[in-house]
Amino acid sequence: MSQLKLEQVEIRYGLTTAVHAVDFQVNQGQIACLLGPSGCGKTTLLRAIAGFEQLSQGKLSLNGEIISSAQHTLATEQRKIGMVFQDYALFPHLSIADNIRFGIRKQPHKAQEQRIQELLELVSLVGYERRYPHELSGGQQQRIALARALAPKPALLLLDEPFGSQDTELRESLAREVREMLKQEGITALLVTHDQHEAFAMADEIGVLQAGRLQQWGSAYALYHQPQNAFVASFIGQGSLLPGKLQAGKLLTSLGELEYSAYEALLDTEEVAVLIRPEHVKLHPSATQSAFITSKVFRGNEYLYSLQLNKQERLLALASSEKFYSVGEQIGVELVPRIYTLVRHNFN
Ligand code: ADP
Numbered sequence: 001m002s003q004l005k006l007e008q009v010e011i012r013y014g015l016t017t018a019v020h021a022v023d024f025q026v027n028q029g030q031i032a033c034l035l036g037p038s039g040c041g042k043t044t045l046l047r048a049i050a051g052f053e054q055l056s057q058g059k060l061s062l063n064g065e066i067i068s069s070a071q072h073t074l075a076t077e078q079r080k081i082g083m084v085f086q087d088y089a090l091f092p093h094l095s096i097a098d099n100i101r102f103g104i105r106k107q108p109h110k111a112q113e114q115r116i117q118e119l120l121e122l123v124s125l126v127g128y129e130r131r132y133p134h135e136l137s138g139g140q141q142q143r144i145a146l147a148r149a150l151a152p153k154p155a156l157l158l159l160d161e162p163f164g165s166q167d168t169e170l171r172e173s174l175a176r177e178v179r180e181m182l183k184q185e186g187i188t189a190l191l192v193t194h195d196q197h198e199a200f201a202m203a204d205e206i207g208v209l210q211a212g213r214l215q216q217w218g219s220a221y222a223l224y225h226q227p228q229n230a231f232v233a234s235f236i237g238q239g240s241l242l243p244g245k246l247q248a249g250k251l252l253t254s255l256g257e258l259e260y261s262a263y264e265a266l267l268d269t270e271e272v273a274v275l276i277r278p279e280h281v282k283l284h285p286s287a288t289q290s291a292f293i294t295s296k297v298f299r300g301n302e303y304l305y306s307l308q309l310n311k312q313e314r315l316l317a318l319a320s321s322e323k324f325y326s327v328g329e330q331i332g333v334e335l336v337p338r339i340y341t342l343v344r345h346n347f348n
Contacts, residue, residue, distance in 0.1 A: 003025075003026055003027055003028045003030075003062065003063060003155065003156060003188040004025060004026040004049065004060075004061075004062055004156055004188065004190065005024075005025040005060070005061045005062075006022055006023055006024050006025070006045075006049075006058070006059075006060050007023055007058050007059050007060075007061075008021050008022075008023060008057060008058035008059075009021070009022045009023070009045070009048065009055055009057070009058035009059070009060060010022075010055065010056050010057035010058055011041075011044050011045070011048055011053055011054075011055060011056060012056040017056075017212060018041045018044045018212050019041045019044055019045055019048070019212045020212045020213045021057075021058070021213070022045065022058075022209075022212075022213070022214045023214070024207050024214065024217050026156075026188055026189075026190055026205070027188070028186075028188055029183075029186050029187070029188055030188060030189075030204050030205065031179060031182055031183075031187075031188075031189045031190075031191065031202060031203050031204050031205075032189070032190050032191070032203055032204065032205045032206070032207065033190070033191040033192070033193060033198075033199040033202060033203035033205070033206045033207070034046070034190065034191070034192045034193075034206075034207050034209055035192075035193060035194070035195075035196060035199045035206050035207065035208050035209070036194065036208055036209035036210055036235075037194055037210070037235070038194060040209040040210050040211060040212065041209055041211075041212040042192040042193075042194075042209055043160065043192060044212075045192070045209075046158050046160055046190070046192050048060065048068060049068075049081070049156075049158060049190065050076055050079070050081055050083060050158055051067065051068065051073055051074060051075060051076035051079050051081070052076060054068070054070075054073050055068050055069060055070050055073075056070055057070055058070070062079065062080070062081075062155055062156060063155060067079055079155075079156075080152075080154050080155040080156070081154055081155065081156050081157070081158060082103075082149035082150060082152065082154035082156070082157045082158070083149060083157070083158045083159075083160065084142075084145050084146055084149050084157065084158070084159045084160070084162045085145070085160050085161075085162070086160060086161040086162060086163075086164040086165055087165065088133075088138075088141045088142055088144070088145040089145065090133040090141055090144060090145055090148070091133075092132070092133050092134065093132075094132075094133075095129065095130055095131065095132060096120075096125070096128050096129050096130070096131050096132070096133070096136070096144055097116050097129035097130065099133065099144055099148050100115075100116045100119055100120070100144065100147045100148050100151050101116060101151070102148060102151070103148065103149075103151045103152040104151045104152050115151055116129065116151075119147035119150060119151060120147065122147065122150075122181050122184065122185065123143035123144065123146060123147045123181060124143070125140060125143060125144065125147075128140070128144075138165060138166060139166065139170060139174055142162060142163065142166075142174065143177075143178075145162075146162075146178060146181065150185060150187065154187075155188065156188050156189070156190065157182065157187050157188070157189040157190075158189070158190050158191075158192075159178075159189060159190070159191040159192070160192055161192060161193055161194070162178070162191065163175060163193075163195075163198055164193075164195075168197075171195065171197070171198050172197050172198065172201045173201075175197075175198045175201035175202040176201045176202070178202065179201065179202045191203060196235075196236060196237075199220070200220045203220070204219070205217065205218060205219060206218065206219070206220055206223055208223060208231070208232050208235060208236065210231050210235070215228065215229060215231050215232050216228045216229070216232045223236045224236055224237050225341070226261075226341060227275065227341065227343060228343070229343055229344060230273055230343045230344060233273075233275045233341070233343050237277065238277070238278055238304070238316055239275055239276055239277045239278060239316060240275075240276050240313075240314055240315050240316055241273035241274065241275060241276075241343065242254070242255070242273065242274045242276050242309075242313055242315070243271070243272075243273060243274075243312070243313065244258070244260075244271075244272045244273065244274040244342065245270055245271065245272070246262075246269070246270050246272055246342075247270065251272070251274065251340070251342070253274055254289070254309060254310060254313055255289055255309075255333070255334065255335050256289075256335075258274065258335065258340050259337070259338070259339045259340065260274070260339060260340045260341070260342050261339050261340070261341060261342070262342040269344070272342045272343070272344070273342065273343050273344065274340050274341070274342055275340065275341040275342070275343060276315060276316075276335065276340070278304060278305075278315075278316040278317050278318040279318045279336075280335055280336045280338060280340075281307075281315050281316070281317035281318070281333055281334075281335060281336075282317070282319075282333065282334050282335070282336060283305070283317055283319045283325065283331050283332065283333060284331075284332045284333065284334055285331065285332050286332055287332030287333055287334040288332070288334075289309070289332065289333055289334065290330050290331060290332050290333065291307035291308060291309045291315060291330070291331060291332075291333045292307065292308045292328075292329075292330055292331075293305055293306070293307060293325055293326065293327050293328060293329050293330075293331060294306045294307065294308050294314075294327065295327055296324075296325075296327060298321060299318070299321070300321065301320070301321060302318045302319060302320060302321050303318070303319055303320075303321050303324055304316060304317070304318055305317045305318075305319065305325070307331070307333060309333070315333065317333065
């Protein structure tokens with residue numbers, strides 16, 4: 001059964017359309033993520049799902065019940081939706097136990113205490129019930145915010161950039177931990193973030209948004225290996241888009257003829273872009289094509305090299321850091337034999 005469903009959702013602020021005809025669904029127990037750069041409409045969509053924004057078109061349903069349409073917006077408190085924000089928003093004057101209790105304070109006392117203990121166990125903070133938020137680290141506060149949101153057993157949990165205030169390394173491990181907790185509770189959740197590593201660590205399915213439009217919805221694997229357009233190809237992971245020509249069923253590039261997979265929509269055109277990931281570029285002193293090394297970044301196991309192939313074409317290459325080349329060197333390059341992904345040509 002589909003838990004959360006958006007159909008042709010459009011949201012306008014005056015004359016500006018912030019979200020255009022968005023369709024997706026999140027099934028029971030799934031964790032989904034809306035990913036995109038700042039200003040793409042993620043927060044607007046999340047706020048509409050929470051009931052804080054009205055739809056100008058389309059509809060939004062939860063467990064088969066329409067909760068928003070252009071005509072009607074069910075009040076936030078009637079939606080059975082929990083929320084976790086970047087700034088935790090814990091009540092500073094309430095103990096940890098009372099923070100978690102907040103959404104279940106009308107239940108019988110015994111049930112409250114039992115649920116608080118269950119949740120403290122879930123977030124690995126048993127024994128912290130009498131402390132106050134300022135006595136906890138940022139990561140611990142975020143786990144309490146999660147426990148508080150989960151206490152009333154919401155039908156859907158919304159997470160708005162929940163790890164945004166943590167440093168980059170902590171973010172990914174927190175995202176993994178939170179994923180495990182949500183899976184343990186069987187919670188259906190929707191996360192919004194601009195950070196793809198957070199999205200990859202946490203979500204089963206990811207929707208990439210740009211300028212209010214959903215560009216692609218799929219697994220992290222599909223977004224990385226089968227991006228449907230140039231925006232997704234360049235936003236997810238690293239790589240370069242190399243110009244290619246489709247002629248008589250052959251794909252020709254400056255690095256020779258390549259095998260390719262293309263969407264039918266691309267086969268009516270000659271000019272395409274070929275997605276080249278850095279791990280598919282080999283540096284090889286004896287390769288026939290050469291490139292100029294413009295910069296390199298140490299990545300531990302590997303160096304990430306930026307290469308200039310010719311006046312217009314650039315490539316990124318990942319190569320073992322045991323043997324290295326210098327900036328300014330001319331080096332042979334070749335591509336790993338594989339099936340390359342084509343996207344619509346859009347070099348501007
Ligand atoms: P994101 O969360 O992806 O950074 P938002 O959903 O906040 O993006 O914003 C999407 C677009 O809608 C932006 O162009 C933003 O300027 C606009 N917008 C957001 N909130 C309002 C508002 N209350 N009034 C007018 N425009 C808004």
